[in-house]
Amino acid sequence: MNRIYTFKTILWTILGFGAAVGTARFIYGLGVTTNLSDSVPWGLWIGFDVMGGVALAAGGFILTATVYIFRLEKFHGIVRPAVLTAFLGYIAVAVGLLFDLGLPWNIWHMIIFWNPHSPLFEVGWCVMLYLTVLLLEFFPIPAEEFSKLNKLRNFLLKLRLPLVIAGIALSTLHQSSLGSLFLIMPYNVHPLWYSPILPVLFFISAITLGLMMVSFESKFTSWLYRRETETDLLAKLCSAARWVFLIYIIVRFGDLAFRGQLGHLGGGEWQVVMFWVEIAITALIPVILLSIPKIRIAPVWQWIIPMMSIFGIVLNRINVGGLVHINRGNTLYLPSLTEITISASVVAGAALVFLYMVERYKIWEKRPADPNTDPTKIPEFDFASRTSLGTPEVALRTKYSLAFILAAAVGFALLSTENLSSAGTESSPAKEARGWETMWIDGDLDGEGTAFPHAKHIDNNGKEKSCVLCHHMNLPLDNSSQCSACHRDMYLLSDAFGHDRHASASGAGLKCFDCHKKDLTKNADTAKPCKDCHGDLVAEGSTITVENYRTIGYVESMHRLCIGCHSQKADSLEKPDLPRCANCHKEKRTIISPDAGVHPHQYGAEKDNVIFPIVSYNSEQPPDTTNTGSAVENSR
Amino acid sequence: MKAILTDTTKCIGCRECVIACKKTYNLEEEVPRRWSSDDGLSSRNWTSIIQKPEGKFIRKQCRHCLQPACVSACPVGALRKTSEGAVIYDSKKCIGCRYCMMACPYGIPRYDWDQPVPYVRKCILCYDRITQGKQPACTEACPTEATIFGDRQELLGEAHRRLKETPDKYIDRVWGEKEVGGTQVLYISDIDLSCLTYGRPLGEKPLPTRTATAMNAVPYTFVGMSATMAGISWIIGRRMKIQEKPGDDQREDNDE
Numbered sequence: 001m002n003r004i005y006t007f008k009t010i011l012w013t014i015l016g017f018g019a020a021v022g023t024a025r026f027i028y029g030l031g032v033t034t035n036l037s038d039s040v041p042w043g044l045w046i047g048f049d050v051m052g053g054v055a056l057a058a059g060g061f062i063l064t065a066t067v068y069i070f071r072l073e074k075f076h077g078i079v080r081p082a083v084l085t086a087f088l089g090y091i092a093v094a095v096g097l098l099f100d101l102g103l104p105w106n107i108w109h110m111i112i113f114w115n116p117h118s119p120l121f122e123v124g125w126c127v128m129l130y131l132t133v134l135l136l137e138f139f140p141i142p143a144e145e146f147s148k149l150n151k152l153r154n155f156l157l158k159l160r161l162p163l164v165i166a167g168i169a170l171s172t173l174h175q176s177s178l179g180s181l182f183l184i185m186p187y188n189v190h191p192l193w194y195s196p197i198l199p200v201l202f203f204i205s206a207i208t209l210g211l212m213m214v215s216f217e218s219k220f221t222s223w224l225y226r227r228e229t230e231t232d233l234l235a236k237l238c239s240a241a242r243w244v245f246l247i248y249i250i251v252r253f254g255d256l257a258f259r260g261q262l263g264h265l266g267g268g269e270w271q272v273v274m275f276w277v278e279i280a281i282t283a284l285i286p287v288i289l290l291s292i293p294k295i296r297i298a299p300v301w302q303w304i305i306p307m308m309s310i311f312g313i314v315l316n317r318i319n320v321g322g323l324v325h326i327n328r329g330n331t332l333y334l335p336s337l338t339e340i341t342i343s344a345s346v347v348a349g350a351a352l353v354f355l356y357m358v359e360r361y362k363i364w365e366k367r368p369a370d371p372n373t374d375p376t377k378i379p380e381f382d383f384a385s386r387t388s389l390g391t392p393e394v395a396l397r398t399k400y401s402l403a404f405i406l407a408a409a410v411g412f413a414l415l416s417t418e419n420l421s422s423a424g425t426e427s428s429p430a431k432e433a434r435g436w437e438t439m440w441i442d443g444d445l446d447g448e449g450t451a452f453p454h455a456k457h458i459d460n461n462g463k464e465k466s467c468v469l470c471h472h473m474n475l476p477l478d479n480s481s482q483c484s485a486c487h488r489d490m491y492l493l494s495d496a497f498g499h500d501r502h503a504s505a506s507g508a509g510l511k512c513f514d515c516h517k518k519d520l521t522k523n524a525d526t527a528k529p530c531k532d533c534h535g536d537l538v539a540e541g542s543t544i545t546v547e548n549y550r551t552i553g554y555v556e557s558m559h560r561l562c563i564g565c566h567s568q569k570a571d572s573l574e575k576p577d578l579p580r581c582a583n584c585h586k587e588k589r590t591i592i593s594p595d596a597g598v599h600p601h602q603y604g605a606e607k608d609n610v611i612f613p614i615v616s617y618n619s620e621q622p623p624d625t626t627n628t629g630s631a632v633e634n635s636r
Numbered sequence: 637m638k639a640i641l642t643d644t645t646k647c648i649g650c651r652e653c654v655i656a657c658k659k660t661y662n663l664e665e666e667v668p669r670r671w672s673s674d675d676g677l678s679s680r681n682w683t684s685i686i687q688k689p690e691g692k693f694i695r696k697q698c699r700h701c702l703q704p705a706c707v708s709a710c711p712v713g714a715l716r717k718t719s720e721g722a723v724i725y726d727s728k729k730c731i732g733c734r735y736c737m738m739a740c741p742y743g744i745p746r747y748d749w750d751q752p753v754p755y756v757r758k759c760i761l762c763y764d765r766i767t768q769g770k771q772p773a774c775t776e777a778c779p780t781e782a783t784i785f786g787d788r789q790e791l792l793g794e795a796h797r798r799l800k801e802t803p804d805k806y807i808d809r810v811w812g813e814k815e816v817g818g819t820q821v822l823y824i825s826d827i828d829l830s831c832l833t834y835g836r837p838l839g840e841k842p843l844p845t846r847t848a849t850a851m852n853a854v855p856y857t858f859v860g861m862s863a864t865m866a867g868i869s870w871i872i873g874r875r876m877k878i879q880e881k882p883g884d885d886q887r888e889d890n891d892e
Contacts, residue, residue: 188741
C-alpha cells in the first residue's frame, strides 16, 4: 500500500479514538476524563494544543513577511503551504481549546465581555482576528478553481499587503502575549523559566519554531507524496534560523544572568535537567550543527534538526504551561490517555484537512499525483472478503470510514468504566471492625475517625440481643460479613443485591416475573422487597432498613445508624448534644486498644503535614467517650 | 473595605465556620475525589480548617486581595472586586478557562471537576449578607471569636493591638497586611502560616502590576510593528522599482 494511504488510515484511526473520547469528555466532564485537578488546573491541552499549537503555526506570518514584505521571491513556492498550515493550526488551537474550556459554548463571551487587563483576553482577540486574516489570505487559493469568485478573489489579492501587515502585527502580539499569561504567576513558575521578558522569549522562539515547522512540513510531505524536496530553500531557511537560535540563546542566558539566576543551573533538581535538555535540543545543538554547511544541506540532518528544535520549543511551552510550576499540594500531573488521545486527534484532523487541501487545490507548484486517478488502473478486490469495494476512490473512502468507525467503537469500549462510574471518587475500601471495648472507626484510614465505645453500646442496648440492632445483612453462609464485603467503597452506592446472581441459572435461577410485576417497568422500585423471600435477612427490632437493593455507602450507612438512634435517645434521655457530630468526632487520633495490646493499624501517625498524636488508654483511665455529651459542653 | 481577622491562637478547630458556610450556600457533602487537594478546600468547601501539629488550627479561605490576581486574569470579567471588597464570581459570564485558578498566589479558586457544566467556586465573603448589613456566616458561627468581621483598618488596628499587648503569644506579623499588595482576610498567629502559600514567601508587589507592563505595551507594539512592516515594504518596493527603471536590460541580466 502506498505510504500516503497508510498514513491517512492511521490519521482516521486516531480521529476515531478521538471521537469516542471527545464524546465522553462532554458527557462526563473534565474531572473523570482528564488528570487535571485543583492543584493542576492546566495540563496538556493548554500546554500542547493551545500554546504549542499557536507557536507551531507561526510559520504563516514569518513566510508572508519574508515573501510579501522583504520580497524574497525565491521563497514564494513555500508560502502557500505555510499559510495553509497556519490557518489549519489556528483552527486546531480553537478546537483544542473547546475541549479544555469548562464552558466551551460560552467562548463567544470574549467578544462582548471585556477585561483589557487580562493577557488571555488579548490572546483571544488576537487569535480571533488573526484567524480572520488567515482566512482572507488563504481564500484566494481555493477560489482559483471557481470562476464565479473571481471578483472577490481579485479584491482580496489587492488587500494582500494590508492583510499581511495586520497578520504580522497580530502574530507578534499574541505570540508574545502567550508568555505574558504567566507573568502573573511569579511564585508558581520555576525561576529558570519565569522572567519579566517571557513575552520576548516566546516571540523569538515562535520565530524559530515557525521556520523549523515549515522545513519539517515540507520534508515530511515530500516523503509522503514522493515529490522533490526544496533542499536549497530549506538550507536557506535553516541558515536564517541559525541566527534566530543564536539570539534566543543569548537572550535566554542573558536574562538568567541579569536576574541572578545562573546559580540555579548547577543544581541537581529535575527542573534543572529539564532546562538543559530543553535549551540543548531547542537551540544549542541546532546552532552548532547548522553552522556546518555540509550538515545544513544533508537530507538526514534536514530531518533531524527541525524535529529536535520543534520538540524542544513545544516542550518549552508545556514546561511554562504547567510542568515546571512549583507544585501546589504534592500532586504529580501526567496527562491521562484521554488527554493524549484528544490532542493527537486534533492534530490528526488538521493533518487530514491539510492533505485534502493539498490534493484538491494548488498549494504546491505541482499538485501531487494520485495513483488512483490513473485511468488504466482496474478496481481491485478486497483480499480478505474477495468482494469488490468499487472504484479505487470509493474503496479508499470505505477503508477510511471503516478505520474511523472501528477505532471509535474500540475507543468507546476501552473508556475507563471504573473512573467514569465512580465520578472520580477515590476508592477507600472499608476495613473489618473489631469488637474491643473501645473501637477506633476509621474506614478511610486517613487518621480521622471516632473512638466508638462498643462495650458501652452493648451494655446499654440489651447485651447480646443488641447485636442485630446495628449489625445487619450477612453474605450467604456467613455469620459476620465485613462491611466491606458489600460496601466496597466508603462513599459510593453499593449493590447489596447482585441482580446477576439472582437471575443466573447457576445462582438463584429466578425468572423476571418471579420478582418484577408483569405490567410495570422492571426496576428496583417495582420489584419484590428483599424480605419477601429472605425473611431472616434483617432481624426483629433492627434499626436497619432495606428499601431496595441499592444501599448507600459505608460512611453514610454508619452515620444513618448512629445519628438516627442518637436523635431518638437525645429526647428520651434529655441529652440534647447526643446527636451532634462533635459528640463522636472529638479529635483526630489513633488509639492503642486496651484489649488487643497494640492497635494493628497505627496508620495516620504522620500524614502529609498533619501529625496525629498517638493517645494510649489503659483500663484505669477509660476513654472519655461516654454518651453523656458532657465533653462537648465542656469544650464549648 | 470590609475584612476578616483570624486569630489562630483562639481557634479550637470545631469547624462550625465550615458547617455554617456549607449551610448558607447549600453545598453538597464532600467526598474524597481524585482532584481534591490536601488543604480541604474544594468546590463544595469554600473554607476549611487545616490541622497542624500540637493541636493548632488554621482556617483557610479566599483572601480577597486588595488587587486580586484572579480578577485581573479573567478574560471575560467573570470575577469582580466589589466596593465592599468581596471578590465575587458571575457564573453566567465564565467560559471555564481556569486562568484564575492558575493566577491565584494562594491557590484558592476550585473547580466543579465532576460536573459536565462546571463552575469556579470560592469564598465570596458572603457578599449578599454583608450588603444587607449582616456579617459573613463563618464569623457569625465562630464560638470563640477566633475569626471576626469588621472594617479592614479597624481590624488591622486590633491585630496590632493584640501583637503589642501579648507579644509572647504571637509571631510579630499580620499575615495579609502587605503581601501581594495586601489582602482583606488577615491572620495573626503563633505558628508560621507559610502553608497557606504552599511554603512560598510572597512579595509585596501586587501581581496585576506584573502583567500591566506587558499589557500596556500592546497598542504600541501593534502600531509599531505595523508601521515598521509597512515602511520596510515601501522601501524595498521602491528600491526594486528604481532597479527596474533603467530598462529591460537589467531584468534580462538577472534572468541569466
